[in-house]
Each structure stands twice: as C-alpha cells, then as structure tokens.
Amino acid sequence: MERRDFLRWTGTASLATAMGHVSAAEEAGAKGGSAARVRQVETDRFVLEFTPSAPRPLRILQLTDTHFGTREPKKRESDQRSFAAIRTLVEQQCPDFLVHTGDFINNDSSPLASFEAIEVFDSLGVPWTHALGNHDYGYRSIPAFRKLMKGASLGEFQESGGTHYAFRFDIVAAGQAEPAYSVFCFDSGFREPNRRVSQPQLDWFGRQMAADAERGVKTSALAMIHIPVIEFEKMRAVDLHKGNYGENVCFDNDRGDTFAVFHKSRRVKAVFSGHDHKNDYCGTWEGIELVYGRVGGWSAYGDLPRGGRLIEIDLAANSYAHRLVFPT
Numbered sequence: 001m002e003r004r005d006f007l008r009w010t011g012t013a014s015l016a017t018a019m020g021h022v023s024a025a026e027e028a029g030a031k032g033g034s035a036a037r038v039r040q041v042e043t044d045r046f047v048l049e050f051t052p053s054a055p056r057p058l059r060i061l062q063l064t065d066t067h068f069g070t071r072e073p074k075k076r077e078s079d080q081r082s083f084a085a086i087r088t089l090v091e092q093q094c095p096d097f098l099v100h101t102g103d104f105i106n107n108d109s110s111p112l113a114s115f116e117a118i119e120v121f122d123s124l125g126v127p128w129t130h131a132l133g134n135h136d137y138g139y140r141s142i143p144a145f146r147k148l149m150k151g152a153s154l155g156e157f158q159e160s161g162g163t164h165y166a167f168r169f170d171i172v173a174a175g176q177a178e179p180a181y182s183v184f185c186f187d188s189g190f191r192e193p194n195r196r197v198s199q200p201q202l203d204w205f206g207r208q209m210a211a212d213a214e215r216g217v218k219t220s221a222l223a224m225i226h227i228p229v230i231e232f233e234k235m236r237a238v239d240l241h242k243g244n245y246g247e248n249v250c251f252d253n254d255r256g257d258t259f260a261v262f263h264k265s266r267r268v269k270a271v272f273s274g275h276d277h278k279n280d281y282c283g284t285w286e287g288i289e290l291v292y293g294r295v296g297g298w299s300a301y302g303d304l305p306r307g308g309r310l311i312e313i314d315l316a317a318n319s320y321a322h323r324l325v326f327p328t
C-alpha cells in the first residue's frame with residue numbers, strides 16, 4: 001500500500017485538518033506510560049499508532065465486570081478498593097491500551113448510579129475503550145452514558161435508522177504504512193431474547209471483512225464481547241478449557257451465529273469475554289481461542305481475587321499471548 005493510499009485509508013490527512021486539536025483520548029496516551037495514540041478516523045474505526053522507544057509487544061489490559069456506581073455505602077467502599085487495585089495494576093503492567101469488556105457501571109441499579117469511575121479511568125493516563133455489557137444499559141441512555149466517557153474511544157455505526165455499538169481499532173506499528181493487527185468491539189445486548197451480538201453488527205463485520213479484502217488488508221483480529229458465545233460452553237463440555245470454571249456459561253441468546261461469522265473470516269484469532277464472574281478459563285475451539293477475562297470489581301458477585309488479563313501483541317511476529325495479572 002502506498003503512503004498516499006494509507007493516508008486516505010486511515011483518514012489521517014483529512015482528520016488532522018478536521019480536528020485541529022488533541023482529543024482527550026489522545027491526551028491520555030500522551031501523558032501516561034502508554035506508547036499508543038488512538039485517533040478516530042470514522043465513526044466505527046480508530047487507528048491505534050504504536051510507537052515504543054524500543055521494539056516490544058503492544059500491551060493491552062483487559063478489564064471486565066467492575067460493576068461500579070451503586071450508591072450504597074458498602075458498594076461505594078468496594079468501588080474505592082477496586083479503583084486502587086486498578087491503579088496499581090496499571091502502574092505495574094504499564095499497558096498501552098485498556099479494553100473494558102462490559103458491566104463497567106451498574107447503570108441498571110438505580111437512577112442515582114454514580115459515574116465517577118469514568119473520571120478514574122480517564123485519569124489512568126492510558127487510552128481506553130469499552131464494549132457494552134448488559135448492566136451498562138439502564139436508567140441513563142447509552143448515548144448519554146457515552147457522552148460522559150469523554151476520554152474513551154467509543155465507536156458506532158448507523159443502519160436502518162438505528163445506532164449499533166460495534167467498532168474497530170487498526171493497530172499500526174511505528175514507521176509502518178499498513179495496519180498490523182485489529183481489535184473489534186461488539187455490543188452483546190441486554191434484553192431477552194437479544195442478549196447476543198445482533199445481526200446488524202454481524203452484517204457490519206462482514207462488510208468490514210469485504211472492504212478489507214478489497215484493500216488488501218488481512219490483519220489478524222481479536223474480538224471483545226461481553227457475553228460469551230455458546231462455543232465457550234461447547235469447549236468446556238469436552239474439557240478443552242484451562243482455568244477456573246465456577247459457574248454455568250451464560251451465553252444467553254447466542255446460538256452460534258457470531259462464532260460462525262468469525263470462523264468464516266479466518267482472521268479472528270481470539271474472542272475475549274466477561275459476564276460470568278466465576279469463570280476465567282480459556283481454550284481453543286475450531287481454531288479460535290476463547291478467553292474469559294478476570295472479574296475486576298469488588299462490587300461484583302463472586303469470590304475470585306480481582307485482576308485483569310494482559311494481552312501482548314507482537315506485531316512483527318503476528319502473534320499474541322495473554323495471562324492473568326493481579327495487583328500486588
């Protein structure tokens with residue numbers, strides 16, 4: 001791909017003129033230890049520029065199921081404990097990018113839910129994003145909720161008069177013109193019988209794959225989805241998993257369509273989920289790794305010590321690895 005084409009593809013040229021200022025998300029990357037800068041180039045697409053001072057893998061910290069915001073004294077105390085743990089985790093692991101895979105806030109607990117966790121995340125000095133979880137839906141509408149998340153990089157697309165919360169990050173290494181890896185975030189819904197990745201989002205993903213193929217983009221991809229796909233259970237049932245299995249897999253209304261679309265793409269290498277706080281296992285099903293994050297908030301149910309999952313992407317080797325991490 002020629003540089004001129006790349007600029008057109010990423011939208012860099014027009015974006016610099018159009019924005020003319022540094023966004024809150026860019027600022028987060030600049031002031032923390034992160035070597036990543038995130039720029040929005042379309043409503044549903046971001047470019048994550050990775051420019052470490054010496055070659056190393058990109059570090060993504062997956063946090064999930066923090067369930068912040070319930071205004072009860074005990075929950076407020078446990079939120080403070082979670083904030084401290086997350087700050088420590090970030091100081092220790094020095095991630096370049098944070099991906100929260102849903103149930104960030106108990107928006108459904110009361111009209112008075114506190115959204116102070118957003119300020120905490122904005123102050124971490126690391127660019128971040130959020131894939132919607134079922135508890136993120138509630139009293140405050142999703143557009144209003146997202147308006148508060150000024151420092152986060154959140155995308156969406158419109159289709160048939162509706163707004164859908166799926167979007168992607170294309171990771172570009174220093175000095176490179178072409179993207180080297182992609183991360184896709186999806187919304188897995190909140191209400192029965194639609195607690196799964198919706199058909200419009202799967203159609204969107206198909207269109208993304210087709211457009212990439214036309215441009216010659218074949219990057220490996222990771223998918224971030226709050227509610228696990230049904231294959232998490234199929235894999236566990238035949239004992240192909242490693243890690244904690246402490247409760248039934250709540251794949252809710254997923255019936256295999258999401259996995260089938262990912263499988264067909266041949267580009268999705270792993271799916272990272274949350275939702276089931278007592279599970280943190282991982283394993284490979286039909287060539288795609290299925291990975292639970294680790295419950296991250298003390299206001300959430302479940303007894304597992306709180307932590308996160310560090311995902312390291314080696315762009316030069318086109319590979320990734322991950323492990324659970326804990327604040328110590």
Ligand SMILES: [Fe+2]
Nearest residue numbers: 065103275300
């Ligand atoms: Fe949860």
